[in-house]
Amino acid sequence: MKKCNSHVAVRALQCLKLTVVLSLMCAATSYAQAGKDTAAATASSVNIDAYGDLFAASKPVSAQLSKVFFYRPTSVLAPQPVNIYLDGRYHTSLLRGGFSETCVVPGSLAVQSVLDDASRQHLGKQDAGQRLQFDAGKTIYLRLQESAYAPPSLQAVSAAMAQKELSSIRRQIHTVSRAKSVRECIDETPVAVVVAPTPLVKPKPEQKFALETDALFEFGKAEMRAAGYNAIEIMLHKVKTDYRVVERIRVIGYTDAIGPRKLNRKLSEDRAVTVAEQIRAGGVNPTKGIQTEGRGAAELAKTDCANEPTPKNKQCHAPNRRVEVVVFGVRN
Numbered sequence: 001m002k003k004c005n006s007h008v009a010v011r012a013l014q015c016l017k018l019t020v021v022l023s024l025m026c027a028a029t030s031y032a033q034a035g036k037d038t039a040a041a042t043a044s045s046v047n048i049d050a051y052g053d054l055f056a057a058s059k060p061v062s063a064q065l066s067k068v069f070f071y072r073p074t075s076v077l078a079p080q081p082v083n084i085y086l087d088g089r090y091h092t093s094l095l096r097g098g099f100s101e102t103c104v105v106p107g108s109l110a111v112q113s114v115l116d117d118a119s120r121q122h123l124g125k126q127d128a129g130q131r132l133q134f135d136a137g138k139t140i141y142l143r144l145q146e147s148a149y150a151p152p153s154l155q156a157v158s159a160a161m162a163q164k165e166l167s168s169i170r171r172q173i174h175t176v177s178r179a180k181s182v183r184e185c186i187d188e189t190p191v192a193v194v195v196a197p198t199p200l201v202k203p204k205p206e207q208k209f210a211l212e213t214d215a216l217f218e219f220g221k222a223e224m225r226a227a228g229y230n231a232i233e234i235m236l237h238k239v240k241t242d243y244r245v246v247e248r249i250r251v252i253g254y255t256d257a258i259g260p261r262k263l264n265r266k267l268s269e270d271r272a273v274t275v276a277e278q279i280r281a282g283g284v285n286p287t288k289g290i291q292t293e294g295r296g297a298a299e300l301a302k303t304d305c306a307n308e309p310t311p312k313n314k315q316c317h318a319p320n321r322r323v324e325v326v327v328f329g330v331r332n
Contacts, residue, residue, distance in 0.1 A: 050095055050174040055166035058101070058139055059187040066106045066134035067185060069162065070154070071099035071169055072144040080116035082144055082152050085125040086179035088112070094144055098172040103185040106136040113144060113152040130154060141166075207242065209235050209325040213253075213271060214318055220259075222270035224278065232275065236282040239327055246329040248288040251276045254324070256317030257297040257307045269294025275323050286329070 061067035070084055074097035081093035084100070087110050092100040111132050114124025130153060134140060141162030142154040157165075216228035224232075239246065253268030253275075272292040279290060297320070305316035 050172055051098060052171040052173040055099060055163070055169055055171065057163065061103060061137060061139055062186040063137040064106075065103040065183055065186060066136055067101070067103050067139040068134060069099055069101050069139070069141045069166070070094060070144070071141070071162070071166055072096060073165060074168065076144070076146050078115060078146060082146075083112075083114045083117040083122070083124060085112040085114070085129070086110075086177075086181055088125045089179040090122075090125065091177045091179045091182065092172060092175045095172060097169050099166060099169050100172055100175075101185070102177060103183050104134050104179075104181045105183060106134055107181075108133050109181055111142075111154060113154055115146070115152050132156075207239075207327045209238075209327070211235065211275070211323045211325065212318065213255075213321040213323055216275070216323065217271060219314065220267065222267060222274055224274055229278065232278045232282060235325065236279065236284055239284055242331050243327065243329045244332045246284055246286045246327060248286045248328045249276075249279060249284070249290045250324075250326040250328075251279070251290060251292045252324045252326070253292075253294045254299065254301075254320060254322050255296050256305070256314075256320040257300065258309050258313060258317060261296060265294050265296035267294070268296050271323055275325065279325070 058067065058069070070092065072082060072094040076096050079096070081095050083093050084091045086104070091102070094100065109132055110129045112125055112127045112129035114120070114127065117124040132140075132142075132154070139159070141157050141159060143157050143162065143165070145153050145155045211231055215231050216224060218225065251272045253270075253272035255264040255268045257264070269292065272294055276290045276292050301319040301322070302316065305320075306313045
């Protein structure tokens with residue numbers, strides 16, 4: 001009887017040990033699974049920001065480099081990235097609505113564009129790709145072309161078209177280029193050429209010469225007297241000395257108030273023309289010509305003289321009989 005009871009106790013102890021072992025194994029499995037779930041949840045909560053600022057107008061590149069924009073429109077359907085390789089070396093992974101701006105050493109490069117290259121163990125860099133030329137001091141815009149029937153390719157587009165499409169596309173900031181030909185962009189700094197302003201030579205105020213016609217003409221005549229030529233010559237010597245450039249000359253004739261008004265105006269005009277002719281004959285030819293005008297008895301210099309044709313009145317009116325020469329130009 002004692003032997004039987006001892007056997008039962010041993011079996012019970014073995015069952016208890018087995019139960020404990022199984023419980024520990026289940027707990028360990030549950031803990032491991034919980035750890036995996038936590039790690040997965042943590043990984044899924046990590047969000048790498050792939051996009052930066054929107055496209056802004058590009059500055060000209062230096063003459064030693066070539067600038068290139070790779071961009072992928074937002075309208076493409078494939079969600080997978082397109083890897084861009086330069087001469088077989090990784091440059092960037094273009095996402096929908098993203099662009100990459102970089103500068104390269106000028107020359108010819110093989111450019112590979114591979115969709116979802118991770119699924120191919122990144123063997124797309126071994127493809128022949130497209131042979132593109134990058135010229136020094138130039139900026140080129142390459143738009144990614146995609147089709148369900150052909151692999152991706154890059155198409156060069158005009159700056160105007162590219163900048164219009166790029167206006168809604170963001171810079172990609174989540175990758176680092178490993179291409180040997182890539183260089184840090186150096187924008188061309190315009191050299192400010194300061195041109196010294198040409199000093200403006202302002203014409204000085206006009207100079208007026210008042211010639212008494214009694215020294216130039218006989219009373220009531222418009223033919224020049226011998227003494228008149230001498231007076232004109234003295235005036236012209238003054239003009240040539242004072243002026244570097246004579247632009248224009250106004251010659252205005254005046255008479256006294258003796259005699260008919262109409263006759264006086266005609267006489268004053270004729271005397272102005274005679275003086276103008278002598279100015280030209282004396283070698284002064286204004287760039288804008290000589291203007292003549294006869295004003296007769298207008299603008300009398302002396303107004304207290306009677307108008308009867310007496311010697312006394314003629315003497316009184318002498319200051320009114322005159323020719324004014326007004327010179328405009330640039331003085332020395």
